[in-house]
Amino acid sequence: MTSRPRRPSPRLASALRPPRFTGRLHDARTATAVGRWLGLAFAVCFVTGLLSHYLQQPPDWLADHLPARPTWGYRLTQGLHVATGLAAIVLLLVKLWAVYPRLFVWPPVRSVRHTLERLSVAVLVAAAVFQVLSGLLNIAEWYPWPFSFVPVHFAVAWIAAGSVLLHIVVKAPEIRTHWSRRSTGTLGLPAEDVHDRRSLLIGMGAAVGAVTLTTVGQSFTPLKTFDLLAPRHPDHGTQGLPVNRTAAAAGVAARDLGAWRLEVTGPRPYTLTLDALRALPLARVRLPIACVEGWSVLAEWDGVRVRDLVARAGGRPGHSALRVTSLEVSGSYRVTEMGATYADDPLTLLALALNGRTLSLDHGFPARMIAPNRPGVLQTKWVHRLEVL
Template sequence: MKLRVSPPVFPSRLHDPRTATSIGRWLGAAFAVCFVTGLISHYLQHPPDWLADDLPSRPVWGYRFTQGLHVASGIAAIPLLPAKLWTVYPRLFAWPPLRSVTHAMERLSVAVLVAGAVFELATGLLNTAQWYPWPFSFVPVHYAVAWLVVGALVLHLAVKAPQIRAHWTRRSPGTLALPAQEGPDRRSLLASVGAAVGAVTLTTVGQSFTPLKDFLLFAPRDPDRGPQGLPVNRTAAAAGVGRVADEEYRLVVAGPRPFTLTLDELRALPQHEAELPIACVEGWSKSACWSGVRVADLLERAGAPAHARVRVVSLQLKGGYRVSELGHEHARDPLTLLALRLNGEELDPDHGYPVRLIAPDRPGVLQTKWVGRLEVAA
């Protein structure tokens, strides 16, 4: 006698294509925004040589907006992804599991898509808290897996295009109303998911959109908490710098006409102010008033060509971002400063005392602290 195994039964009518498509629209939009803003962030942090001189320095809040949107859309996708998976998981038990080569490829693409999406959201969330419990470098792996997810998503959408089109235009039996006795209806489910998205967004987005900072409950950073009311990611002690003695400090400007300045000589130069945000890859940001010497003035004194790039070198001896490069747009922008003061006060050591770089529309990790050298690139 041959024993036949019956597949499990899923009674809820909410495991239907229409519900899956409705949530999928939201999830797709969140992933699209997250991917595009992630690309912007990656290329601002690690510009290829051909792009470095074309990175814009305006608007000054550009990176603050795109990176805040990147983190906010990623966090919004966290409740959307399990909701989407809940609507479709009964299909894992469909029989037979593989009906054709095409069906097998579809299942493989879905497996890659789900695994990659979970990986991206989990590692991205942990990055906002600066917790890295893995042996690999976060930035290149996160970037590579993002492309893998997008490729799998495009393939999945191509396979499912006819069904998506049908449900989008409401020509599917899945649009039938759900009887009350069968549990929550589609609108209740979608309202619950929407409320979850709104809740996680409202309680975290204030770290970059400061008008909502009073609603911060789950964001790892408070934009008002830190030395001089501004957060820091890397302290002077962690960088191995400590407090630099005024009489020992020298700024070396290497160019066609090289020169060296003491701290007193820097302070004696014309000082300029700029209201600019610090915006970090973890999603937090805050504007502050900086004052110091224009980088463009130092480059002119050094005889730098108009389109020259500039390497900014920190006094810290090691670290992935101890050296950053300014393309000519940023180097010649009048708002790009070697800052000596923050909100009218001398810089705290954790904010880069005695001198730090501050430039418009630039990731926080590239706003080099404890600057000791400017090098005009050939």
């Protein structure tokens, strides 16, 4: 006697059945409306991210031609980069909410073209999520991964940009159909969807506005009163400026600075004590210091013009680059290079004082670099050696 095969229980059958989505806003019109703003945010992030990367790590052919003006250039572009990156987190979440039912389409692939389309979307989503989350953790200076953030973030940015362009090309007919507001009526969508969609978009805009208002004050100081969620406040820190890397973290101790000397190498090398450096003609400049994490502050700096130090060592005005070495024990930016345009700019100083007071140890005592339109990680602290190249 043979037994009949047992049918799966109703509960198991229900669990195996592909989910059904009845919400009307999980549609192409909503995805297109959100995608316009998300695409704009990604475009701004990509362009400003390229500027930041090439200012930090310029190729040899570009290093001596990077512009030192406008003085607030990096402050603006990096502030935009971080602000739009934070806004993109909200936009990306809404976009994924609008399209996630398509992840459960059955069958999962219907043709070769459909397979390639789904693979491209998978790459796009993975790259986009990685970029916004890794950028957020970088702002908080938390790195729970084994790789170096800068080169990986830069490489994935190109993958994300290429995926976005491919997605736009593949979805161009659908995007065109749903781009304008008039498409709602022509497509015969229910009238009540218009109000629901408008409410969703208004809520999304309010969330983006709230995130921006409570974080952008770290770089746009007129709004610093509302700087509640950003990890840095422009007024909090030693001498009125935030500090990313303290002297203790860099392995620099005050007791080791008693015999400090500034070494300047070149055709005519020389050495200066701190008193001898202070005895040279000093200049005062008002420049922002802008960090890659998004915060920036305008401050007054007193020090010796770098081009005067370069000229004394036999460097050629406007043609001599500079290698700057810090006292810090280790770090990716312990040794940095400054192109000829920066080194010759009259606003570029080897700073000795900040806001009228001698530099604190955390701000780079006894001497640090300050230059216009330059990332904060390259404004080297605890300088002890300058090499005229």
